[in-house]
Each structure stands twice: as C-alpha cells, then as structure tokens.
Amino acid sequence: MKRIAVFTSGGDAPGMNACVRAVVRAAVYYGIEVYGIRRGYNGMIKGDIVKLESHSVSNIVQKGGTLLKSARSDEFRTAEGRKKAFDQLQNLGIEGLIAIGGNGTFTGAEIFFNEYGIPTVGAPGTIDNDLYGTDNTIGFDTAVNTALDAIDKIRDTADSHDRIFFIEVMGRDSGYIAIQSGLGGGAELVMVPETDTAIEEVIETLKSGWTRSKSSSIIVVAEGDEEGGANEVSIKVKEHIPYGDIKVTLLGHVQRGGSPTAQDRILASRLGVAAVEGLMAGRKNVMAGVINNEVVFTPFHDTITKRKPIHPDLIRLVNILSV
Amino acid sequence: MKRIAVFTSGGDAPGMNACVRAVVRAAVYYGIEVYGIRRGYNGMIKGDIVKLESHSVSNIVQKGGTLLKSARSDEFRTAEGRKKAFDQLQNLGIEGLIAIGGNGTFTGAEIFFNEYGIPTVGAPGTIDNDLYGTDNTIGFDTAVNTALDAIDKIRDTADSHDRIFFIEVMGRDSGYIAIQSGLGGGAELVMVPETDTAIEEVIETLKSGWTRSKSSSIIVVAEGDEEGGANEVSIKVKEHIPYGDIKVTLLGHVQRGGSPTAQDRILASRLGVAAVEGLMAGRKNVMAGVINNEVVFTPFHDTITKRKPIHPDLIRLVNILSV
Amino acid sequence: MKRIAVFTSGGDAPGMNACVRAVVRAAVYYGIEVYGIRRGYNGMIKGDIVKLESHSVSNIVQKGGTLLKSARSDEFRTAEGRKKAFDQLQNLGIEGLIAIGGNGTFTGAEIFFNEYGIPTVGAPGTIDNDLYGTDNTIGFDTAVNTALDAIDKIRDTADSHDRIFFIEVMGRDSGYIAIQSGLGGGAELVMVPETDTAIEEVIETLKSGWTRSKSSSIIVVAEGDEEGGANEVSIKVKEHIPYGDIKVTLLGHVQRGGSPTAQDRILASRLGVAAVEGLMAGRKNVMAGVINNEVVFTPFHDTITKRKPIHPDLIRLVNILSV
Amino acid sequence: MKRIAVFTSGGDAPGMNACVRAVVRAAVYYGIEVYGIRRGYNGMIKGDIVKLESHSVSNIVQKGGTLLKSARSDEFRTAEGRKKAFDQLQNLGIEGLIAIGGNGTFTGAEIFFNEYGIPTVGAPGTIDNDLYGTDNTIGFDTAVNTALDAIDKIRDTADSHDRIFFIEVMGRDSGYIAIQSGLGGGAELVMVPETDTAIEEVIETLKSGWTRSKSSSIIVVAEGDEEGGANEVSIKVKEHIPYGDIKVTLLGHVQRGGSPTAQDRILASRLGVAAVEGLMAGRKNVMAGVINNEVVFTPFHDTITKRKPIHPDLIRLVNILSV
Structure with a gap:
C-alpha cells in the first residue's frame, strides 16, 4: 500500500x-502517502x-x-x-481508504469495494455511540460532557425556582447520551429508546420527589424515546x-461541537493509527474499535446489523441514586 | 440601622x-445583624x-x-x-431590606416602603441587562459567555456541514445578550428588539455570504425580536x-445557570457592599449600580421607567465585521 | 448489616x-442506616x-x-x-465501613479489620490512577482533562512565540496523567516513571522538530520521572x-480540583453502589473497581502489592503521532 | 490611505x-488593502x-x-x-501600521515614525492590564477568568484538607490580575505591587481566620509583589x-492562553475597527482604548509614562469580604 x-x-x-x-501521522510514519478527501463521498466524486x-x-487535535x-x-x-468516485481515486493512484463516520458511511464503502475493489477501514465517528464493535465512538464522551455541563447549569436555575425540567438530549435510536449525562447530572429519571418508561412512572417519580420535598426535579429524555421527545413527554x-x-x-x-475531551482525542488517535495499520495488513470492510481497552476490527456487516445494548448497571443505577 | x-x-x-x-460580610463588617429571606416576597410573607x-x-461566591x-x-x-410581610419583619426587628432582582422586585419594594416605611436598596440581578441605572446587571456577563460558548460549539458543526444556523438567545425586551454574544461569536447578523431588521436584510446577508462562498452562516436572534424568535425567522x-x-x-x-464570571462576581460583590452602605446612609427606593466604573444609586422610579439603549458602536460593529 | x-x-x-x-443513596435504597465520618481516620478516632x-x-454529584x-x-x-476509632464505631453500632481513598487508606482498613473485625470495602479515589484492580480510579479522568485544558492553553502561547515548553503534571509513581494528557494535547514527547527516557532522546526530539521547522514543542513530564521533574529536565x-x-x-x-467529568461521576456512582452491595454480601478487605466495564472486587493485598502498567499502545502512539 | x-x-x-x-474586516469594509506582518518587528525587517x-x-475570533x-x-x-523595516514596507507601498501590543511595541513605533514618517495606531494587547489609556487591555478579562478558574479548583482541595494556599498570578508591575481574580475567588488576602502588604498582616489574616475556624485560606500574590512571589512570601x-x-x-x-472571553472579543473587535478608522482620520502615535465605554485615543507618550491605578474600591472590598 503506497497511497x-x-x-x-x-x-x-x-x-x-x-x-x-492520527491517520496522516501514522501514514507518514510508515512511509505511505496520504490524501484528504473533503466533504465525504461528495468530494470523492468531484475530486x-x-x-x-x-x-x-498540526494544531488540530483540539478542534471540534x-x-x-x-x-x-x-x-x-x-x-x-x-464510477466517478472510482475514477478520481484511480487518477491519483489511491489504493485504500479510511472512512471516519457511521453506518451509512460504512454501507457505502462496502458496496464500493464490491464494485471496484478499493478497500476501506472505518473508524467510528458519531456522538451517539450507537455503533456495534466499539465500547465508545469518537465524539461520544465529549457530547456527554457537553450535555452534562448543560444539565449542571439548568440544575442551578431549577433549584432556585423549585422547578421540574425536561431536558432533551440527542439520540434518535440510542439512549447512550441520555443515560450517561442523566446519571452524571443526578437526574431523577432518564427516558431512553432502549427501555419502555411509562408516563405513569414519570408521574410517580415526580410525585414521590414532591412528597419527599425535593425542591426540583430533572428528567432527561433521549430525542428518540418511544414516548416522544421532551416536549411531548412534558405535555403528557x-x-x-x-x-x-x-x-x-x-x-x-451544541452537543455536536466543542473541543474533544481527553478520552475522545486518545480514542480517535488510537483508531486512526489502527486504521492505517489495518489497511497495511490487508484488512477491508472492517471498522476499528476499542473493546475492553484493546483495538479490535469488526466487519461492517456486524456494525450495521448488530445492536449494542446499554449496560444494565447504568439503568439500574438511575433508580437507586434518585432515591 | 441594627438589623x-x-x-x-x-x-x-x-x-x-x-x-x-457581600451583603452578609459587609453587614458583619459594620456590626449589623443580617437575615436571609428565602423565596423572595413569598418567604417574607411566610416568615x-x-x-x-x-x-x-462561605464557599458560595462561585455558585450559580x-x-x-x-x-x-x-x-x-x-x-x-x-401586611403579613410587614408583621414578619417587625417581629424580627428588621429595619431595612436589600433586594436583589429586577424591576418587578423594585416596584414591590417601593409600594411596601410607602405603606410601611421599611426602606429597600436594590441590586440589579438579571441576566438580561435591561435595567437603567447600571452599565451591567449581575449575571449578564456570565449569560453572554454561556451563549458565546454555545455559539462557538455550533460554529464547529455549522462549518463542518456548510450550514446556516439561527440561534435564539434570551432577551424578551432587550437585545443585550444577542448583540454581545453575536459580536463575540462572529455572527453574520444579530436581530434585536431595539432595532428593526427586515427579513429582506436577513435574506440579503445570507445570499451575499453565499456569493462570497462563506461556507456557513450564523444569525443570532433575541427571543423578543419584532420578527419573532429564531423559529419564526427561519421559516420566513x-x-x-x-x-x-x-x-x-x-x-x-442554560443561559441562566453556571458559575459566575469574574466580572459578575466582582460587580455583585461591589454592589452588595454598596447596598449595605447605602442603607446605612439612609438611602431608600434606589438601586445600586456601577456606571463608568463608579457606584451610583438610581431611584427605583427611573430604573422602572427609563430604558437603557444598546451602544450604537456595537450594532455598527456587527455590520463591519461580517464583511 | 444494619448500619x-x-x-x-x-x-x-x-x-x-x-x-x-452513591453510598448514601444505595444504603437508603437497601434500608441500611449510613453515617459520614469527617476527615478520614482522624474523624473516626475523634467521633x-x-x-x-x-x-x-443532594446537589453534590457535581462538586470537586x-x-x-x-x-x-x-x-x-x-x-x-x-482502639479509640473502634470505640467510636461501636458506640454508634456501625458494622461496616466504606473507604474512598488509596493504598494508604486500604492498608489501615485491613489492619483495623484484623484487630477489630469491622469489615471495609474500598473505592479507589485518587487522581493518579495508580491502583491495581480498576481500569480507572475516581478523579483520574477529571485530572487528565484539567491537565489537557492547561496544555491546550499553553500551546496557544507556545505557538505564538515559537517556544519549547516543559509541562509538569502530577504522578509521583505513575505516568498515567502524563501519558493521557500528553497524547491528548499533542505533546512531542511524554516522560513517565514507567519507562526510561534518556535526556539524549529529549534533545533529539527537539532538534528533529526544529529541523522540520516545527514552530513550538511541548514535552509533558510526570513529576516522578526518573530524570526529575520538568525543572530538572529543562536544565539538563x-x-x-x-x-x-x-x-x-x-x-x-489545580489538577486535584474541579467539577468531575461525566466518566468520573458515573464511575464513582457505580463503585459507591457496588461497595454497599459488597458489604451487604459479606465482602471485606476488597476494593471495588471497574475492569473491562464490569464491577470487580480485588483484595486490598493485591491493590497494594501489584502494579498496573500503562497500556503499551499509548506509549507507542506518542512516537507515531509526533512525526 | 490605500494600504x-x-x-x-x-x-x-x-x-x-x-x-x-477586526482590523482586516474594517479595512476591507472601507476599501483599504491590508497586510499581516508575522512575528512583529522581526517580520517587518525580514519582509x-x-x-x-x-x-x-474567518473562524479566528475565538482563538487564543x-x-x-x-x-x-x-x-x-x-x-x-x-531602515530594513522601512524598505520592506516601502516596497509594498504600506502607508500606515496597526500595532497590537504594549508599551515596548509603542515605543518602537514612535521612534519609527519620527525617522520614516509611517504612522502607527496601537491597540492594547496584554493580559496585565497595565496600560494607561484604556479601562481594560485585550486579554485581561480572559486571564482573570483563567486565574479564577484555577483558584476555584484549588479551593476544592484546600477545603478538603484544611490547607493554606499561596497562589501566584501574573503581573510584574501590576496587581490587576491578582486583585480581580482574588476578589472573584474569595481570597482572604491579595498582595499586589501597588500597595504595601506587610508580612505581619498576612500572618494576622491567617491567624484570625484560624481563630474563626476557617477551614482553609487562599492568598493571591502578584508575581511582582514587593514582598516577592508566592514562594518567598510563603517562606516568610x-x-x-x-x-x-x-x-x-x-x-x-496558562494565564496567557485560552479562547478569549466575550468581553475580550468585543473589546478587541471595537479597538481593531477604531484603529483603522483612526489611521484613516490621520491619527498617529496614539493607542486606541475604551474608557467609560467610549473609544478614546491616547498618545503613546502618555500610555508609556503614566500609570493606571487600581480602583481603591477593589482593594477595600477584599478586606470587607474576607471578614
């Protein structure tokens, strides 16, 4: 692999x-030429x-x-x-691709390989953490801390006025941001797509807090919760x-932006290097991830079709801690 | 004044x-007893x-x-x-009040003084900075920096996707948060209640940015803008x-919460001490403020009836800087 | 276990x-009475x-x-x-202890158990992450992010003036904070107690950066590095x-303080609950930790005598990324 | 003025x-060509x-x-x-300069004008706020908030261990950062070059806090205090x-870096525009500043020879608030 x-x-x-x-530095380290394609597949088509x-x-490790x-x-x-994309890559003599993105990205890469034989190794870049094949996705830890910072700020005003707040965080299919920011923020309840939370339970929690003279309550709702987003739930x-x-x-x-946390920078660095080393070792149609602190490669087919459940401990914790 | x-x-x-x-420490410093009333006038009534x-x-200076x-x-x-409130205060022998709040608070204090003769000195506590009689209100600088931080984060994602963002910030009657966070955040346009911004101008700005291949644009809208909030404007x-x-x-x-900035802590400290010294000097029905870096006392009547305009320089700057 | x-x-x-x-809420959840001892073993002795x-x-989850x-x-x-400590505990009828701290704390607890039979379950509270029996200690992720934030700020001024900075971070026996903040901060080199970094290598790295016209360089040094802290290394x-x-x-x-990150709050919450459940299950002389995302209990003897190495991937990454 | x-x-x-x-955008707005000189006077000499x-x-307003x-x-x-610098400027047809810096910068600019007639308008860029002719310098508010954030973090650990902390902040000739961060951080005492603080007074403050069972104390020391920096004072x-x-x-x-606060961005923007307008209006050898919220121009001679005192209210406040 030369380019x-x-x-x-x-x-x-x-x-x-x-x-x-990390991809660029690893390529340079191993004597491979490296190109950057702007605007994803669009830029590949347009050259x-x-x-x-x-x-x-240089000086981009800290940038959102x-x-x-x-x-x-x-x-x-x-x-x-x-076809156009392939022609562009062939003109430049590019022999392998590293795609930082999610399942939509990987699906495209697999089809592209089947048609033109250019291998892709993926790295999981999405704040939602909804990718099978890695404990955390790149961006997730930052998004959780951004949501947590917002919850902390809202707690200030909730406490000052004895208010109930419904806070909606991102996560159309996944409650990872919700459960982690809710746990960290001391929410009374967290509503995620992965579990059914009946409206009756929400009402019960709020009433019970009231009885114990909790002066304020915070409910974190994933945007994709089966009861609807925060607006809908609050109305019910x-x-x-x-x-x-x-x-x-x-x-x-705001959850998408900001300077990445240490964990996101380290994970991103590790996976960028692993992706280059993966390509060099002849891997294709796989995503680099970190599971149990070790780099692993998971076939795109699995990242696309399998689901990663939220650890049951976390769901259990919310109940215990809101006592 | 003893209490x-x-x-x-x-x-x-x-x-x-x-x-x-600052109120408590100044009172202690001057040998005056000081009480805290919880939940504003409600707590005064309930004792x-x-x-x-x-x-x-101790250890509260940094708390939101x-x-x-x-x-x-x-x-x-x-x-x-x-009447109930007066009875509660009389029972405790309280001879003067310090009210941290806005015009609603000061209106009540003036009526109360006219009826029962207990003097109040006010301190301007509101994030909106819409109070006449002080350059900045307590909380304003923090709210601006919170909004700015959010704009910075949104700029990351706006740039990554070549998007146009309408960001709504607080300010029902006042565009202070909008103009300062918009200027600081490099917004292409800021829409505030104080000035008319025609929808045509918004469209013109966006088109002009597009022509000069600006990859993204941010428009900051005060919630009280005459064209409506960010949702309404975006639809138009x-x-x-x-x-x-x-x-x-x-x-x-989120704009209401968070640990106060240095300027807010210093302003708050200065005005808390000034309010105590004002009461000691026999002042009443006035709000302590800082204008041109000096403490001044402004009659409640003026803080309530007069308006503080946004400095024209700031409005002019947005135009120049979005070139 | 009642108390x-x-x-x-x-x-x-x-x-x-x-x-x-988490300890308190879990105890309440399981119907156990819970006491707080102030100032560690000193407070235990003094009652x-x-x-x-x-x-x-309430409202302490976010506090440093x-x-x-x-x-x-x-x-x-x-x-x-x-003996005095035991008398105090016996007077109150306390049957089990949860100690949040490090190896010094656990050593004391084990001796105490051997003498008086009161069981302790530990939770790893130290920013250094130098405890065997858990992937991360409580406080480590926050300390890394605090150090990283400082490195980011120093990078601004280093770049502006084409300067070389030696930044010393905490870690007397362990380079965890150094390696993670250095990796995240894009440091050219990281010096940790776990590996020998010859002064010649430091000089080589700086000269090599100079040759490639790097305008600034940052070297992160753990305070316990075998070549000395940042001051000593810079002189050499x-x-x-x-x-x-x-x-x-x-x-x-500064590395010790600050509001904890999401990961630290979640880890702390999980281990607090696990410690209570561990005591209830009859455990003693063990520390609760999280390894590979599962709660595990490790004998104090092991946490005290065994060492947790830095993952070799991280050390390797610094070299590749500073190319 | 064309360039x-x-x-x-x-x-x-x-x-x-x-x-x-702001300088660049204002120049573009007014139809003036604008060049950037790298590395100050060095780059001017080298072209x-x-x-x-x-x-x-674009996208630099937020960068440290x-x-x-x-x-x-x-x-x-x-x-x-x-002479070399002049030749470089003449080659490019540059008719006016805008210098962002401090008194050393302005001294050079005035000599340069006297020799070669190229006018300079200055903008005050220094974290120390020690320039006459402006209420605040660009960078000061950010440095204060950075110092304050550090003090808040250190307070966490000081309180946890009942410790006394001496914290040294920047300011060789000026106590501005010290007094504002100390006031905002609730320091028991602030030591600045502008006032004499006897070591006896420091001892008295600490003993008095001890008597009133303050569990921790923080003393902020400007690096240029007449008693020495924090190390020296602590030893005494x-x-x-x-x-x-x-x-x-x-x-x-760390005090030099970081993303600027809203106030610093707004001040910088205002002064950048004012400097361009000043040059256009024929001004020279003056620094643009903001006093009492209005732009003013002060001769370099005054910014260099006159001193700006710390407002006495601030010094008085520290005493009252540490009661």
Missing part, C-alpha cells in the same frame, strides 16, 4: 480531527482531494468539527456516482402534576 | 450568591427567614443560581400579603434561500 | 462526593461522625473535593488510635538546544 | 486574533508580510494566542534594523503559622 486517502462522513463529531491527524503532510494536521468537512451524498448511492405529564412549574429545554446542536 | 434582611427575587442570575455573600453569619456564606431561592409572589401584590427566510441547510437552536435555560 | 459508615481519606479527588452520594440521609447528599474532608492520620497508625536539556526559548510550567494543585 | 499592515508584538494575549480580524483578505480571518505570531526584536532597536510566613498545611501554586503560562 491512501482519508475522509469524514455523516454527522460531524468532536475528535474527527484528532483521528484525521476535491488534497495531499496531506505531517504539518497539515471536521476540517475535512462532511456532507450527505445522494450521488454516491448511484452507480454513476460511484403536565395535567397530572398540579404543583410545580414545568419547563422544557432541547439541548440541540 | 437588615436580604432576598433574591425574579428570575435567578449567576452572581446572586456572590451578592448575598421563611434565617439569621446569616459570615460563615453562612441563588441559595436563598427565588419565586413569584402574587400574594405580595395584595394589601393583605404586604427558508423559501428564499434555495441552497444551504437551515437549522435552528434555542439556547434556553 | 454502615463512609469516609474519604488520602489526597482528595474529583468524584469523591459523587461516590459518597466526628454524622448521620446522613438521602437529602444530605470532598465534603467529608480528608486528612492524614498518624494516630491511626498506633494501636491506641485504632537547555545547553544542548541553542535555539528556541525554553519555558517550564508546573501545573500543581 | 496598511497589522502586526502583534510583545507577549501574546487572548483576543489578539479577534483584533487582527515576512502577507496580504490578508476578509476570509483570511496570535496567528500572526509575536517575537522580541533586538534588531529593530538599531537604526539599521529600522511559614514559621509564624504553626498549624495548617501551607502549599504554593504558581499558575504560570
């Missing part, structure tokens, strides 16, 4: 830049591809977002689009809670 | 605790009043919210309510912007 | 309060012990330091001291580096 | 990038000068340090050096304080 390219795709996540840096050197990635940018690409879903609850002032906050896109 | 009481009222603001601490010592306010809590009080708007704009992915984020209650 | 007590001991660490909260309820630990305070106790090293290096302005910064005690 | 250049010089300060951005466009300064870099220049102190005090564990922390270079 490879790296790109970011799907929703951006803090730590993507640290991962790109928006630049040579990267060691110094190209992705300097290579990211974009959806409808064109790459078409055979014509993939409101009529049953005659006391207390109920407020709703949607944390929104 | 005074302090309370917080209206929306909570970072720095209120620093101000309570939820505790003696405070120097150590009661208000440990004395805050609440609306419909009962204090009634003559019966105020959307159909005229065929390119670009438009997103909306409402920062919400 | 237990919890205390913090040794150097304080962020997350100790979250752990105390500085208070009953804790669920609400006693330890509200139960910590202290060294020479007296507990004596048989008389331990200085004469061999004719160009470049060399500066030294010792991060110091 | 100008901007540079940063002296110690770097957060907000310098925001100021450069390290690049054309800047509006997009050159200075992207134009800064350096000392011994050569510019010589007539030969200044130690023998007179038999109880308590005394620790010293030097905050060091």
